[in-house]
Amino acid sequence: MKSVVAKLFLLSMAIGGLNQWTNAQNLNTTAKEDPGYVKVIQQRVSKIVEPLHLKNQDKAGKVQRVIEQQYFDLNRIDQNKQTALSAVKTGTQAKQAEKAEMARINENATASVDSLHPHFVSRLNKLLNKDQVAEVKDGMxxxxxxxxxxxxxxxxxxxxxxxxxxxxxxxxxxxxxxxxxxxxxxxxxxxxxxxxxxxxxxxxxxxxxxxxxxxxxxxxxxxxx
CATH class of the missing domain: 1.10.8 (Helicase, Ruva Protein; domain 3)
Structure with a gap:
């Protein structure tokens, strides 16, 4: 039964990769996140955005939200991965099968992160110039x-x-x-x-x-x- 649960987690992570891509493209999930975590991320991102000295407040707000969302999405991928790994570790399958399943979980998580990356950078490039994008990356x-x-x-x-x-x-x-x-x-x-x-x-x-x-x-x- 636990092996089945773990496999369901694997499937959810594969689907999650697509969901993360959608979020990175169109949505801001601030309202769905833990309020304490949101506060920490908002403060962290403010310190990244402030050195850009953006005079257009609307643009500054968009940049803030894009970076915040990247942190939220990365955190969600990591949480899904940790949950899936825990399910495998508490299962009863053989060590070799457990090792293989954990490897697949890590691979799926990496694939989800990799799918986020180009869309995040693309969104930054649409809002900022080359030097400003580099400043954001340095801040992160x-x-x-x-x-x-x-x-x-x-x-x-x-x-x-x-x-x-x-x-x-x-x-x-x-x-x-x-x-x-x-x-x-x-x-x-x-x-x-x-x-x-x-x-x-x-x-x-x-x-x-x-x-x-x-x-x-x-x-x-x-x-x-």
Whole structure:
């Protein structure tokens, strides 16, 4: 019976992916969300929208709602996933079957998130210019791109233009994934993954990253940073 329940959850998640797409396209589900969670998200999004300095209040409100809805949709996908995983864990099926079912649940959740992403970015692009969209993405990811890029260029002043361009390209990719993260841990994990790629790239170019980090720390300590 529990296995059947889990499978029903899987089906609901597959359908949920389409529902999330619809919400991202047309609806705002604020009235259906937990009031406490809504307040937290509204405050968080206000801090993201404020630096845009949008003079048109109608546009500012639309941007606010688009970003809020993205958070609501991502949270709903995560809640559905956790519920489905819990149903599987409390079931009586064999470990191998349980593992396979949990993998399918995670895959469905990822697919739902992936379906949201282009529509969210598209809605932002219709309301904001390129630099403003980038500012929103930075706000949603704690400005980790800016901080990380600054750290690399400060630590390695000898970087070539080509190397700097590659680092920025990978950090932008990391940010693109990170805006879909449901938690700060998930967001930072994406940057951590790409930092590993960057470090390998720089190491292959002949830079001793460990030595560079030690030297950088000494420079910062001397400067009182």
């Amino acid at each position: 990811t704690y400005h980790t791109l800016e901080v990380t890029y600054g750290a690399y260029t400060d630590m390695l002043p000898q970087l070539t233009s080509k190397q700097k361009k590659q680092i920025m390209q990978w950090l932008e990719e990391a940010r693109e994934h990170a805006i879909d993260g449901g938690s700060s841990k998930e967001k930072h994990a994406w940057f951590g993954k790409y930092k590993g790629r960057i470090n390998n790239y720089l190491s292959k170019s002949g830079i001793d990253m460990k030595e560079a980090e030690v030297a950088w720390k000494k420079r910062r300590d001397s400067a009182g940073k």
